[in-house]
Amino acid sequence: MRRRALLGTALLAAPALAQAAPRVVVIGGGFGGATAARALHRLGFAVTLVERNATYLSCPFSNAVIAGLREMEAQRFGYEGLRREGIAVEQQEARAIEDRRVVLADGGALPFDRLVMAPGISLRPDAIPGLDTEAMPHAWRAGPQTLLLRRQLEAMEDGGLVVLSAPANPYRCPPGPYERASLIAHYLKARKPRSKLILLDEKDAFSKQKLFEEAWAALYPGLLEWVPLSSGGKVVEVDAAARVVRTEFGEHQAAVASIIPPQAAGRIAQAAGLTDRSGWCPVDPVSFESRQRPGIHLIGDAIIAGAMPKSAFAANAQARVCAEAVAALLRGEAPAPPKLINTCYSLVEPGYGISIAGVYRPANGLLADVPGAGGVSPLGAPAATRAAEAGYAEDWFRTITADAFG
């Protein structure tokens, strides 16, 4: 597979186009897809964005909605900005991807010279026997699940046990479960101080671990307990109606449970034959072109990106690189090898932010860390540093949402 991919970009240079501007279709209007549509439009292409929803709800900062620190409407972004710029937005589902055309739910078709897909994730609750996502919301896509989990926490009596789970790698937003645990602990500490929170983890290590543990020891001692894989962190089964969560080592009687199931690339990527046996999409790390279907590029959470995490920041960076690569290929040129950046902020309580950053480049068919770059916030930093990073997190959110949605 790797060998096939290395040939990919060279062989697939420009279809011999007539004078008309090449047509590029983007599927998926999240951080990756919306950024890609705008970047491609700026490069002079006729761009159509296919997105089934009228508005987008941001996952970044949605843990704050769960904890009652923020309202859902602050997460909502529309596509008016894209339409104003001249991007055609088709609000319907893409049903199939045929040779050089996208078939839409209404039976229409969109021909393309290049297709960019940002299909996000699909969740696999069936992988956990007994799981009913209404009784135990994952809230891993911002929307009704986010508000459901918030209402369950609000309705819980003081003294209840909140059980959260974190899946094995890879999954969307590696630090997300730990930020969620932190902000729910913050809510419990203020509102329901006799309650406890257990975070069951299918891993023995996680993103920003030392920083989270430092914060938990200071802010939530005796309230928040992290259970790693080796201590029985893997959820093997649940009784959703009784709110019982079973692990390899025993069981927990929860008052509220949020179980985050394993994930895979969005369903359309699977249906279109773009995923491999892992359930994720292999791509060329220079052009983001699929290793399985030439002419189709993939970005964001759905791809196998090596060291680069599944984050909104990463999707935005990949979208910009992918747009330039699409433009180069349509000119008949080879795309230049990129460097990409990611930064993820997490809040452990309001005004206390921590971050991880990385710089990535193509290496051995994947994206690899640039040695010597990146890393996490310092341990033992003064409160002013944590407050500054909480502020940077909000600045980042304003910047990236403006960049993606206009």
Next chain:
Amino acid sequence: MPALASQPAGAIAEAMLAYKAGERSPTVMDRIARGFTEAEIRAIAAWVAAPR
């Protein structure tokens, strides 16, 4: 805080090079600047400062 795009390319490049060298108080930029060569930093600065 002045907008980055209003700064001359030279000033942006010098600031990023100082972060790379660990000479400015650390934020996230020191961690990112270390991932780029001086030539790349000057190219980024020129792009950021270019009128659009």
